[in-house]
Amino acid sequence: MKQVVQAMARVDGRWYxxxxxxxxxxxxxxxxxxxxxxxxxxxxTRLCRQTGHAEQMxxxxxxxxxxxxxxxxxxxxxxACGACMAALERANAGAVLFPDGVxxxx
Numbered sequence: 001m002k003q004v005v006q007a008m009a010r011v012d013g014r015w016y017x018x019x020x021x022x023x024x025x026x027x028x029x030x031x032x033x034x035x036x037x038x039x040x041x042x043x044x045t046r047l048c049r050q051t052g053h054a055e056q057m058x059x060x061x062x063x064x065x066x067x068x069x070x071x072x073x074x075x076x077x078x079x080a081c082g083a084c085m086a087a088l089e090r091a092n093a094g095a096v097l098f099p100d101g102v103x104x105x106x
Contacts, residue, residue: 018058
């Protein structure tokens, strides 16, 4: 199954949503499904042609790339990779929450 992920945050009273945008002709199953947690992210770009993970796409949606301390909710995953956590930190995110599970390796 393809791994569709969304990241959401409310900034200045408005909700912003970032998605990982998997290509229609990407493999039917996530090519990372048997990979160790936190590895194989190059397959996201190469095989699924993602322009970025949901957390990165969220930051792109927010004016001035500033989350102003807003909590970020990540759905469809239980952790964020190191690059995503760094992007959220640079964008001044508050707590990063995973309603589908807890933060794993980043």
